[in-house]
Amino acid sequence: MNNDSERRIEANLKKVYEESMNEPMSDQLANLVAQLREKAQPGNGGAADG
Numbered sequence: 001m002n003n004d005s006e007r008r009i010e011a012n013l014k015k016v017y018e019e020s021m022n023e024p025m026s027d028q029l030a031n032l033v034a035q036l037r038e039k040a041q042p043g044n045g046g047a048a049d050g
Contacts, residue, residue, distance in 0.1 A: 025033070
């Protein structure tokens, strides 16, 4: 591939990534993140407690 093609591919990949970062998180993923945060808090029996 030549440099022009590589630059266009890189620009398109960056655009897709940035657009995906602006989309709202799915409910399922948000629930998973909340569960992980809860487990990570000291005193909740998470890995931080030992």
